[in-house]
Structure formats: C-alpha cells, structure tokens
Amino acid sequence: MKKTVFITGVSTGFGKLWTEALLKRGDNVAATSRNAEALADMAEQYKEQLLPITLDVTNRGAVIKAVQQAKNHFGNLDVVINNAGYGVFGAIEEVGEKEIKDVFEANVFGTLWVTQAALPIFREQGRGHIIQLSSVLGIYSIPTLGIYNATKFAVEGLSEALAGEVKDLGIHVTMIEPNGYTTEFGGSSAIYGNGIPAYDQVKSKLGEIEGVSPEDYGNPEATVPVILDLIDNPQPPLRLFFGKIGFKKAQKVYAEKMQTWKTWNHVSEAAQG
Template sequence: MGASWAQAVLERGDRLAATARDAASLKPLVDKYGDQVLPLGFDVQDATAVREAVAAAEAHFGGIDVLVNNAGHMLIGAVEEVTDEQARAQMDTNYFGPLWTTRAVLPGMRARGGGRILQVSSLGGVVAYPALGLYHASKWALEGVSQSLAAEVAPYNIKVTLIEPIVFPSGLMSSSPQAREDAAYAHARQSLFAGAAHIVPGDVTATGRAVLELVDAEEPPLRVLFGVGGLDEVRAEYAHRLEGWEKWDDVSRMAHGS
C-alpha cells in the first residue's frame, strides 16, 4: 500500500519524504521523480533514527504537512504460541513505531498551525479474531492513543485519521513472521481463515486516491474503513459488546456498591 500511496502523492505533484528500512529500495522513485522525493532509510523501531529522519525531512522540505504511518507486520499465532521476542517486535513496529514518528512531527506541526496524521490501523483495530491476538493488541493500542491524540491536537488544527483497511492483496500476511504452530491451537487458525474466506480483497491501487481524499478533506474522519464488508463486522462487534455489558449490568452495579 505504501508504494501505491507514494505513487499517488508524486503523480499529483506533491513532494514526498519516502521511507523504508533500506533507502536503496526507494531508488526507482528517485529516478522517476527526482527532487520531488527525499529517500530516507531507517527502522521505525529506533526512536533516535526516527527523530533524525523527521528532522532531515523538515530541513529539506521546510516542514512536514502530512505524516502517514504505514509500517507494520501481522504476527499470526495464538497468544501461547508466540515467543517473547515476536510479541515485543509486533508492538515495537505497529505501535511504538507510529508513536515515535507522530511525536517527532508534532512540534513542527504545532508551530506551523496545522497538519495531518494518517495512522494505518486495520479492521483488526476494532475487532479481534483468534490467532491474531498480538497483532490486534498493537492495532487496538494505536487506535486508543490516536483517539486521545486527536483531541489533544485539535486546537492546533492538526487532524488525525485512523485508516482501517479490510483485506487487500498487499503481501502483508505472507511477508510477516509466523509463530511456531502448536496442534493445540489448530482450531484457532482454522477459525481465522474460515472467517476471512467470504471477504473479497480490494484493489490496492484504488487506495491511493482514497488517501488523497482524506488529506484534502476539510474535516476528515477520525476513523475510516478501506474496503467493503468491514462495516457489517463492526456492527456485529459492537452489538455483541453491548449485549454483554447489558447482560451483566447487575454485576456492574454490585461492583459499584452503595
């Protein structure tokens, strides 16, 4: 998705600080668009490297108007299956990475009196399925901090939007780490893949135009789903939550005491 969005941004004439773990992978963009692109190579897990990259982009372009936090991976595995290192890496990339970049751009955006922050969350930032617990944890954390952030920076004309893609053939699942499979949790994987079987993947190239619509909107949404089929999942999720809270309201009142 990031590559498609970079293309959309550059084709309409905007300037782009393009980032990747290896800056050499950005050479085709530089060859095609020249000075429109500033290639930066760093790992979002490295807070110091993030701050240095943001400072370089601000110095080169005079400021950052729009931040898109798109780096991420999807760790597949039951909670018991994942290793300590895998769990930490999932949170470092999907949650702490966007947190570091967001914190780095805020002083400049506040000083200039505005900006846009697009956080790439997921349908998995709203609902949760078996065998994706750590991935969901990272996206739910991103959703929570972004909602708080939106209220904090609204007085400075900084808009925050959580993009929640459904299913796209982006290679995310195939390129992401996998936990060691334990036969005890075979049912969890079966449930995960069976539940996603009915969803028709969206077109990655179409998402670039949608991103530009959000960037240009005078009052962008806090949350927006990318793709179809997710709204039904969200409706069912919230109906189930309300049903549970209402069913156990007597215990809620009991816990309150007199």
C-alpha cells in the same frame, strides 16, 4: 495545493502505491524504508519531489532526525502517514517473546515515535494531519491474530487520545482501518508462531470468519484515490474503514458487546458501591 508528506514503510504495499500516487500528482514526499535503495527508481524519476530516507522506525532518535530532515528539506510538513508495520500470525501461546516485542516495537512504538517527532513541527505551523494505519483488527479480534490485534488496539487508543489533545491546535488525526487486501501483509513481511497442535482446530475454522477468505480481500489500487481525497479533505474523519467488511463486521461485534454489557449491568452497578 501541493502537499508535503512524510510516509513510512514505502518499499511495498500501500506505502509504495501511495508514494507513487502522491509523486505523480506533484506532491513532495519524504519516503522511508529500512532500505532506501528500494526507492532508487522513484528517486531517479522524481529527483526534486522525493526525499528517500533509510529508517528503522523503532529507533526513536533516528525517527526524530528523519522527520526534521524532511521538514528542513522541503520547508514545511503537511501530512504524516504511519504506514510501517507487519503482521504476526499464531495463537497467543504460539508466539515467542522476541517476536511479540519486535512487532510492538514496529507497530506501536514506531508509530508513536513518528507521531511525537511530527507534533512539534505541526504545533509550530498551527496545522498538520497525522494518518495512522490501524486495521479492522484494531476494532475487533480474530483468533490466531491476537498479538497483531493487540498492536492495533494500542494504536487506536493512543490515536483517539491524541485527537482530543490536538484538536484545538489545528492538527487532525485519522485512523485508517483496512480489511484484508492483496498486499504482502501475510507474505514475506509476516511472522508466524511455532505451531501447537491443540490450536489446529481453531485454525481450520478461520475461513468461516467473515473477511478472512481471499475473496473478501480488497484491491490495493482502489485505495489510491481515497487516500488522496483524505489528504486533501480540510475536515478529515477520526476513523475511516477501507473496504466493505469493516463497517458490517463492526456493527455486529459492537451490538454483541452492548448486549453483554446490558445483561451484566446490574452487576456492574453493584460494583460501584
């Protein structure tokens, strides 16, 4: 069955790949980017199926208008994919106030505004699927990526709560948690903090962390059939790792967390009163 999908951040990476795949199989796509001219070639090829929209997801009013525009243009809305966002690299002390606020505006508030804009439409329809681009770094943290970690931990928290709020309204929520992929995540779209020599040793050891080495990165093309299957699934999962690293790493990380909680549980219980 043909789907109508609203997707953010489509100029590069996953967003571009997924938009092209959706259009090729005949779906309708409202595709947003800060510069919709980047979609000119696709718009020419898929005139009836593609609605390109210039959008800054940090502008809540513009987001509400864009989501409603997509609904009015195609007549319905089946899926929203919150893909827009970018990475920030640097130790916590190295990243400036503006850079921190800006990435929260894009990765957290942008996701939130699109989600809030879609919910009234989905509630009225009695159906819908919200797909949030989280990360394995919304499950566990890596030194020098703490600010990015914080944004994705926030997305995980709000999305988990959202799933409980809308489960009886016919609305599904899925958090996609990719490991590293050969996209532009660490390239032109990324922000880097001002280096402080005290953290050079920590940075020099990053390559020893599982999932950080380039050979651990996934092929973005491999996500295409998976995202299409996810969109078509009538009972999609709340969480879904993309790649081979997330599940293995999460098992280790959560085993360590459980052991710490167990070891200190007598102190925790004493704090109950």
